[in-house]
Amino acid sequence: MTMLLAAPALLLIAVVFGWPMLRYAWLSFHADSVLTGLEPVANGGANWLRLAADQRFWLDAGQTARFALISVSLELLLALAIALLLHQRWRGRGAVRALTLLPWALPTTMMALGWRWIFNTPYGPIEVLARSLGLGSLDLLSTPSITWLVTVFADVWKTTPFITLILLAGLQSIPEDLYSAFRLEGGTPLQALRRVTLPLLLPYILLSLLFRLAQAFGVFDLVQVLTGGGPAGSTESIALYAYLNGMRFLDFGYSATVMLAGFLLLTAMILAGTLLLKSVGLLRPLDR
Amino acid sequence: MKLRRWLAGGALALLMALGVLVGSASSRAEEVSILMPSSFTDASADLVKTFNREHRGRIHLSLIRGPLNTESISDLAISSLLLGDAPFDALLMDVTWLPKYAAAGWLEPLDPWFDQGDQEQLVQGARLGNDYDGHLYRWPLVADVGLLYWRTDLMDQPPATPDALVEVAGRLVNSETVANGFVWQGRQYEGLSCDFLEVLQGFGGHWMDTTTNTMELDTPAATAAAAWLNDLISEGVSPYAVTNYAEAESLQAFKAGDAALMRNWPYAWAELQKDDSTVKGNVGISLMVAQPGERPGATLGSWGLSLMRQSQHQEAAVEAIRYLTSETAQRQRFLNNGYTPIQADLFNDPQMLKASPVLPDLLEALNHAVVRPPTPLYAQLSDVVQRELNGLFTAAGSADEAMSTTQQRSQTLLRAAGAKP
Known part of the structure; x- marks a missing residue:
């Protein structure tokens, strides 16, 4: 009976997720480029051999992981603080709640274009400010060691509201009685945060982490518009590299290989994270 | 689809x-x-x-x-x-x-x-x-072709061979007449492939044979070309900064009078004749150097x-x-x-x-034009060359190793994309 009820959902997942994955897996064992007339021709795993020795792919994988881990960590910390603040009762809270959601509501390409102008050298306001302070040119979008931080910043600005929203919903699900009881037992507000709020919020934190990690690992539009993967490839992500292989180099076999490899890396990362959390006992509240 | x-x-x-x-x-x-x-x-x-x-x-x-x-x-x-x-x-x-x-x-x-x-x-x-x-x-x-710009006030004639270039540029740097000898495009991007192709041609080498899809990047000529470029940097004939130079940076250095020789495209000529150019009136145009007996090359844009x-x-x-x-x-x-x-x-x-x-x-250079390998996979092959060469310039290693890696990676790439051997 359970299976029967779950069948529509499983079918949907199979169609929109399972089939493309299988198709990618199949394509990754074929050459499908202009050299083959854009028709798939089996190439005996040559794509995977190429991937293993492809410095650009591994560099991009490292950069993508760095981007995802750092921006999601920052977003979580910020979102927790904002959610706690927005959960308190104060005048004008409704308006502020609506305002904090605004960055999330903006299309990514629009906001990336906006940041590109703001950080532009030499005409952007940041650059003008730096010059008037006598700091000289910052070249924020053309310095490989700095530009990736700009992409992190833009991502944090844009998606913190998303985590805030989930955490706020979580906070509202915690019964007020628990806090009253805790206070009655002589607990301080800080202790309440550690002993009541955080443990009960944990499922929401983990859920948003999962969502955001998967999303950040597949980052494409933000990087494509803000930096185009530059300078010198320092902000290129796996998804962007897969796009370039397909759309610019017209090598669809290798593009599928890159995309699939990115998916496998993400899965491995999440699996490792889950095992780690399990080993320290953090996942127990989820097993209810 | x-x-x-x-x-x-x-x-x-x-x-x-x-x-x-x-x-x-x-x-x-x-x-x-x-x-x-x-x-x-x-x-x-x-x-x-x-x-x-x-x-x-x-x-x-x-x-x-x-x-x-x-x-x-x-x-x-x-x-x-x-x-x-x-x-x-x-x-x-x-x-x-x-x-x-x-x-x-x-x-x-x-x-x-x-x-x-x-x-x-x-x-x-x-x-x-x-x-x-x-x-x-x-x-x-x-x-559009690649050119060698030279300072008419610093030398009587442009160098024609790799040795002559090293000699004249090295002498001008050592005597502190100019800050830099020879500026070119060493950054990891398409410009580096263009520069390399010219030097490769001058050493009598080829990138690949597109009729048979055979790479020729681990040949003695290709290795010698890569080693020569690397030595320019390690011996101070070119500043280390060229490893991050594109056309604009090279032009900036040459225009300011800080370099004796520059590799660039025809557009640079007009820039060098502007009033804010330190070297206005002291610039000549020539071809990239070539070993005696080899035909010099100018990469076609x-x-x-x-x-x-x-x-x-x-x-x-x-x-x-x-x-x-x-x-x-x-x-x-x-x-x-x-x-x-x-x-x-x-x-x-x-x-x-x-x-x-x-x-x-310009006509003379156009008569020596060489094309980058006319293969549909050029962009990817060029990426391999750019990475390996820039890696050679910026990290320790030998031209031999770098070029044999380039050769191998290029061949794997061709095979994966379905090129017929």
């Missing part, structure tokens, strides 16, 4: 909107549109007006103003071509795109319209890079017009292509915008020579 179509959808919608905006005008005339980078549409505005006046009621030409960036415009064109219904009849193409577009079956051969006689009018360098698989797919609009296979107005589009590449058009584009012409006799034309005394030097 579905996914590709879907991805391309957005770009097409944008193009169509552009097309509608640019289109308009008379309804009876045959509508022809050509997609170009914005710098070229802007330089051709007057020509389009004249063309439309002369063809009133028959053909109406409109240029679609694409992005300035070379890669962005290719992405835009490819997105709409993958859909199978591009809203332009012709496309202005960079020399490195042609094999990819031709192999994908997007281009219509121009052989029926341009014959041997037309070809013979062209300067040697402009005849290259227009063919794929025995068919003509592109007609050149402007020529260049843009040209291609006809789309699915165009409904092929005859009219070719008429527009002919007009935009005519002698009048070349003259106008050279005098107003400094674009190098493609027709041989224009290089001896008094009016043109008056505008630029270096035309004969």
Whole structure:
């Protein structure tokens, strides 16, 4: 009976997720480029051999992981603080709640274009400010060691509201009685945060982490518009590299290989994270 | 295929909107549109007006103003071509795109319209890079080649061999006459591949044989070329900073009088003659050095017009292509915008020579033009070369190792993409 009820959902997942994955897996064992007339021709795993020795792919994988881990960590910390603040009762809270959601509501390409102008050298306001302070040119979008931080910043600005929203919903699900009881037992507000709020919020934190990690690992539009993967490839992500292989180099076999490899890396990362959390006992509240 | 179509959808919608905006005008005339980078549409505005006046009621030409960036415009064109219904009849193409577009079956051969006689009018360098698989797919609009700029106040004649270059530049640096000897493009990007190709040619080597898909990057000549470039940096003939130099940085150093020699494209000449240039009047143009007995090479840049296979107005589009590449058009584009012409006799034309005394030097370079490997996989192969060479310059290692890795990675790449051995 359970299976029967779950069948529509499983079918949907199979169609929109399972089939493309299988198709990618199949394509990754074929050459499908202009050299083959854009028709798939089996190439005996040559794509995977190429991937293993492809410095650009591994560099991009490292950069993508760095981007995802750092921006999601920052977003979580910020979102927790904002959610706690927005959960308190104060005048004008409704308006502020609506305002904090605004960055999330903006299309990514629009906001990336906006940041590109703001950080532009030499005409952007940041650059003008730096010059008037006598700091000289910052070249924020053309310095490989700095530009990736700009992409992190833009991502944090844009998606913190998303985590805030989930955490706020979580906070509202915690019964007020628990806090009253805790206070009655002589607990301080800080202790309440550690002993009541955080443990009960944990499922929401983990859920948003999962969502955001998967999303950040597949980052494409933000990087494509803000930096185009530059300078010198320092902000290129796996998804962007897969796009370039397909759309610019017209090598669809290798593009599928890159995309699939990115998916496998993400899965491995999440699996490792889950095992780690399990080993320290953090996942127990989820097993209810 | 579905996914590709879907991805391309957005770009097409944008193009169509552009097309509608640019289109308009008379309804009876045959509508022809050509997609170009914005710098070229802007330089051709007057020509389009004249063309439309002369063809009133028959053909109406409109240029679609694409992005300035070379890669962005290719992405835009490819997105709409993958859909199978591009809203332009012709496309202005960079020399490195042609094999990819031709192999994908997007281009219509121009052989029926341009014959041997037309070809013979062209300067040697402009005849290259227009063919794929025995068919003509592109007609050149402007020529572009790599050049060696030298300081006439620091040396009597430009160096012709690698040893002579090291000697003269090294001497000028050691005597502290100039800060840097030779500036070029060592950053990890396409410019490095162009520089390498010239030096490779000068050492008698080749990148690859595209008829058999054989890479030739671990040959003694290729290794010697890579080692020579690396030694320029390690021996101080070139500053370490060239490992992050593109054209603009090299030009900046040379223009400020901080370098004795520079590798760059023809556009640099006009920049060096401006009033803010320290070296104005002290600059000569020559060819990249070559070993005694080897032919020097000048990497071919260049843009040209291609006809789309699915165009409904092929005859009219070719008429527009002919007009935009005519002698009048070349003259106008050279005098107003400094674009190098493609027709041989224009290089001896008094009016043109008056505008630029270096035309004969450009002609000489165009006669030594070499093309980057005309394979549909060029972009990826070039990426491997850029990575390995820049890695060699910036980290410890030998040219031998770097070139043998380049060779191996290039071969794996060819195999994975389905190249027949």
